[in-house]
């Protein structure tokens with residue numbers, strides 16, 4: 152290689168290197184976390200990291216009193232993106248930016264200078280970020296479990312826009328992290344009822360139901376099947392736009408009791424991934440197809456970061472003897488404050504039944520809530 156070629160070679164490497172430095176952590180559309188629920192990150196005293204109860208391969212680092220986690224963990228948990236430029240480093244979570252230069256002991260969050268404790272550290276090809284020092288000013292809940300000494304960080308980017316969600320969602324921390332819950336109703340003195348609709352086989356019925364609840368200034372919850380979401384993404388967008396909750400009902404609706412554990416996990420994850428591809432999430436609510444469930448399967452659902460949502464009553468909109476009148480009679484009979492009803496977005500008859508009963512229930516003073524509203528006590 153002569154001198155001139157070598158010079159170009161060096162320039163090329165420099166350019167690639169610079170491009171790499173700038174492009175490597177490029178913010179991209181799918182990197183922004185739009186999860187409607189918080190993610191729970193825990194670091195135990197041996198520095199092992201778990202996300203929603205699942206252990207990650209990455210490990211934390213401790214420098215003095217400061218606990219640092221790899222950037223990749225922040226990306227996985229809250230969609231953090233990282234960019235380097237001549238002006239410095241920027242770490243973005245949702246629409247909040249932490250900006251700093253080199254080994255500066257502080258970073259700028261919005262208009263405030265915040266202390267790092269120790270500046271971010273590069274080690275083993277990873278950038279380690281002080282966890283509490285970054286996440287607490289972002290608005291996260293940071294706590295320590297006793298007696299284990301485990302550090303717990305709960306956060307959702309949705310809290311940035313809807314800060315009132317924080318309190319209600321935090322009240323569920325223990326339920327999500329520890330105990331498999333099969334929620335069927337909520338004890339409340341308020342006249343609220345949560346209608347839920349599974350499957351979304353009939354795109355037209357699903358949209359009509361979504362619009363109907365909106366017309367009554369209410370919300371409902373749709374437990375969707377991944378393959379149907381893929382076929383009719385616009386239906387899901389309408390549901391989300393109207394403020395309804397979207398829950399996970401697996402990718403193709405198998406009975407969980409008839410498949411292997413690994414397949415069941417894949418079914419949950421595949422449904423989630425279809426929604427993630429649209430910038431949405433099915434977290435944190437899951438409903439078993441056919442209610443085919445047991446304690447072990449519910450633990451798997453919990454480990455995947457979901458709450459199992461059961462139902463106190465079905466509106467009996469399936470089966471050979473189903474009719475609009477029968478469905479209405481069932482709802483009249485079993486309506487009570489805090490109850491969760493299950494129906495199906497599979498047929499216009501379900502829509503017709505809801506259209507007939509909602510004005511009656513509204514007249515009795517009921518309001519129609521999504522599962523998250525039911526849990527936050529709207």
Ligand SMILES: [Zn+2]
Nearest residue numbers: 349350440441
């Ligand atoms: Zn179903």
